[in-house]
Amino acid sequence: MKTERIAKKFARCAHEGRPALITFVSAGAPDLATGSAILQGLPAAGADLIELGMPFSDPMADGLAIQLGGQRALADGHTLHTTLDMVKIFRQNDDTTPIILMGYYNPIYAFGREKFLAAAREAGVDGLIIVDLPYEEDEELCLPALEAGLNFIRLTTPTTDDARLELVLQNTSGFVYYVSMTGVTGAALSNTKAVGEAVTRIKIQTDLPVAVGFGIKTADDAALIGRYADVVVVGTVLVNAVADSLDSEGKATPETVSAVHDLVASLADGVRRART
Amino acid sequence: MNEQKTNSLRNGPTEEGRFGDFGGRFVAETLMPLIRELEEAYDAAKSDPAYIAQLSDLNTHYTGRPSPLYFAERMSEHLGGAKVYFKREELNHTGSHKLNNCLGQILLAKRMGKTRIIAETGAGQHGVATATVCARFGLPCVVYMGATDVERQAPNVFRMELLGAKIVPVTAGAGTLKDAMNEALRDWVANVEDTYYLIGTAAGPHPYPAMVRDFQSVIGAELREQFDRIEGGTPDALVACIGGGSNAIGLFHEFLDDPNVKMYGAEAGGYGIDVDNGHAASMTGGRPGVLHGNRTYLLQDEDGQILEGDSISAGLDYPGVGPEHSFLKDSGRVNYVPITDSEALEAFQLCARLEGILPALESAHGLAQVMKLAPTMDRDQTIVLCLSGRGDKDVDTVSQHIKGA
Numbered sequence: 123m124k125t126e127r128i129a130k131k132f133a134r135c136a137h138e139g140r141p142a143l144i145t146f147v148s149a150g151a152p153d154l155a156t157g158s159a160i161l162q163g164l165p166a167a168g169a170d171l172i173e174l175g176m177p178f179s180d181p182m183a184d185g186l187a188i189q190l191g192g193q194r195a196l197a198d199g200h201t202l203h204t205t206l207d208m209v210k211i212f213r214q215n216d217d218t219t220p221i222i223l224m225g226y227y228n229p230i231y232a233f234g235r236e237k238f239l240a241a242a243r244e245a246g247v248d249g250l251i252i253v254d255l256p257y258e259e260d261e262e263l264c265l266p267a268l269e270a271g272l273n274f275i276r277l278t279t280p281t282t283d284d285a286r287l288e289l290v291l292q293n294t295s296g297f298v299y300y301v302s303m304t305g306v307t308g309a310a311l312s313n314t315k316a317v318g319e320a321v322t323r324i325k326i327q328t329d330l331p332v333a334v335g336f337g338i339k340t341a342d343d344a345a346l347i348g349r350y351a352d353v354v355v356v357g358t359v360l361v362n363a364v365a366d367s368l369d370s371e372g373k374a375t376p377e378t379v380s381a382v383h384d385l386v387a388s389l390a391d392g393v394r395r396a397r398t
Numbered sequence: 399m400n401e402q403k404t405n406s407l408r409n410g411p412t413e414e415g416r417f418g419d420f421g422g423r424f425v426a427e428t429l430m431p432l433i434r435e436l437e438e439a440y441d442a443a444k445s446d447p448a449y450i451a452q453l454s455d456l457n458t459h460y461t462g463r464p465s466p467l468y469f470a471e472r473m474s475e476h477l478g479g480a481k482v483y484f485k486r487e488e489l490n491h492t493g494s495h496k497l498n499n500c501l502g503q504i505l506l507a508k509r510m511g512k513t514r515i516i517a518e519t520g521a522g523q524h525g526v527a528t529a530t531v532c533a534r535f536g537l538p539c540v541v542y543m544g545a546t547d548v549e550r551q552a553p554n555v556f557r558m559e560l561l562g563a564k565i566v567p568v569t570a571g572a573g574t575l576k577d578a579m580n581e582a583l584r585d586w587v588a589n590v591e592d593t594y595y596l597i598g599t600a601a602g603p604h605p606y607p608a609m610v611r612d613f614q615s616v617i618g619a620e621l622r623e624q625f626d627r628i629e630g631g632t633p634d635a636l637v638a639c640i641g642g643g644s645n646a647i648g649l650f651h652e653f654l655d656d657p658n659v660k661m662y663g664a665e666a667g668g669y670g671i672d673v674d675n676g677h678a679a680s681m682t683g684g685r686p687g688v689l690h691g692n693r694t695y696l697l698q699d700e701d702g703q704i705l706e707g708d709s710i711s712a713g714l715d716y717p718g719v720g721p722e723h724s725f726l727k728d729s730g731r732v733n734y735v736p737i738t739d740s741e742a743l744e745a746f747q748l749c750a751r752l753e754g755i756l757p758a759l760e761s762a763h764g765l766a767q768v769m770k771l772a773p774t775m776d777r778d779q780t781i782v783l784c785l786s787g788r789g790d791k792d793v794d795t796v797s798q799h800i801k802g803a
């Protein structure tokens with residue numbers, strides 16, 4: 123009895139003959155009110171799915187932009203409980219846009235695994251991407267999450283060979299997330315041809331939709347990657363849009379929310395050009 | 399190697415890298431294949447006579463092993479109880495136990511065909527040891543070091559530069575060891591092809607905790623032989639300081655199944671264990687969590703955010719600890735105790751005056767525990783302290799505290 127929002131959304135995008143757009147934002151950044159306004163407006167701006175970053179003090183796989191985004195939220199008193207509250211409020215007006223929580227394991231472990239899974243499901247979360255839980259640690263959270271009706275979306279990377287890919291895919295659900303390069307979030311996209319080949323290689327082994335993320339910054343990037351991928355993921359540039367809109371004290375300005383939504387609109391335009 | 403007993407405390411880790419519930423492999427997918435490759439390479443190397451012989455030769459002729467077991471006569475007299483011995487790792491080349499691990503890992507990196515070495519460092523002792531082996535084997539070396547530590551361990555920064563290493567100051571967080579480790583992991587993710595991550599303590603994802611322990615276990619193995627020759631039998635108590643726990647596990651591991659040998663790990667108590675975020679005693683003041691690839695005791699808040707910790711000693715200023723120590727704590731085999739900054743400073747000065755030895759501030763934490771323990775023991779009993787490093791690097795810090803006080 124997994125939540126069905128993800129599958130329904132992909133079916134709809136496929137019907138429209140275009141890749142889906144996933145937007146990543148850090149929950150509660152730069153502050154709770156602004157972060158909530160950003161979140162609420164993402165679907166109208168053109169996001170098909172939403173990745174909501176759970177802030178963590180030590181985001182080892184993230185570049186500076188997302189590190190600072192999470193730090194702004196934590197400095198504002200944000201916790202995992204607040205992230206779940208944001209989802210709950212979002213769900214009051216939107217029951218179709220999938221929400222995937224992305225982050226690191228320790229805040230969940232501290233929350234209590236079973237308690238967290240129940241609370242996430244209850245709040246209206248559809249899936250989890252936990253960076254520091256490879257398949258070797260499936261019993262920690264992946265298997266209990268699947269049991270609780272949440273999708274567990276796995277990352278595969280350029281270092282994942284075919285033999286390993288089979289094991290990575292085993293308990294993956296919802297979609298597969300291909301990390302376009304070896305590097306942290308925010309680095310530059312290097313070789314789009316290799317990305318296309320990797321997507322083909324993954325599709326031999328699975329029927330799940332394949333998302334591609336890391337390094338996608340512009341509508342043109344989105345259009346280019348959307349030629350190969352079922353799903354295009356954009357994060358760092360949105361977090362940067364928040365950062366660039368802040369005043370000299372790091373506080374939100376009247377432009378903060380619209381800066382993010384305008385960028386999402388142009389990226390949504392990009393994915394709609396991908397296959398024309 | 400040693401025979402395996404079913405009820406032994408020395409059997410860990412499991413194939414999954416677990417010591418009881420602790421340890422594991424909590425890393426991003428990009429790094430997972432590298433960690434599996436490292437595990438295979440290490441398994442092959444440790445049973446290869448050529449590798450073992452080369453390491454042993456370097457230990458003898460480059461490091462200067464075995465390190466002496468020294469009877470600290472005046473310290474013993476002063477404390478008026480157990481006889482105190484120092485296992486003198488501070489006499490190793492580069493001035494600490496860190497070289498034991500670096501030599502083992504650099505030979506492994508060579509075998510694996512890696513051409514670039516990265517490391518994190520707190521006090522700079524591991525950075526110096528890594529820069530040293532990189533110079534010795536002709537490999538480029540990048541050392542990540544928290545900006546706070548760059549400042550308080552300045553002599554070691556210059557040493558590393560002389561050895562040809564590139565130092566990258568890390569300004570994230572409090573600019574200490576945890577932040578340096580995050581940045582080293584980010585470097586590794588971005589440079590998977592050619593880079594070997596030379597972790598400096600018995601922590602991180604499997605196989606690092608077991609591998610670093612094995613390289614440091616030369617300390618305990620030598621001690622057993624030396625002690626039996628000098629005193630007969632085994633020591634009554636072992637004491638070591640705990641940063642990530644590599645010198646301590648190196649001392650303890652040999653004796654874990656000797657029930658008469660008591661063991662004490664001295665954690666960084668900073669301003670005191672009751673001071674919020676004012677210490678770095680992850681076992682006496684933290685709870686289990688997951689960071690830097692392993693489950694272990696961590697300093698963290700209610701929400702699972704990692705705290706920075708605080709200690710006068712850069713090498714102990716880390717909010718976690720190696721997973722095997724977490725296991726040994728829960729099993730009750732080792733006693734972990736907090737030592738405050740001022741207790742460590744007092745031990746530092748006492749050691750200088752009574753023994754003519756400047757211990758590293760890290761090691762001074764262990765000595766402070768010896769000072770508490772020895773007077774409670776009989777004169778025919780013995781304590782061995784792992785004197786993990788020399789204190790030259792800390793002279794400025796100590797002088798600031800003495801004059802400031």
Ligand SMILES: Cc1ncc(COP(=O)(O)O)c(C=O)c1O
Nearest residue numbers: 523641642643644645713786787
């Ligand atoms: C002299 C010395 N002792 C101890 C430590 C702590 O590390 P570990 O607990 O891994 O031995 C350090 C770390 O920098 C050190 O320099």
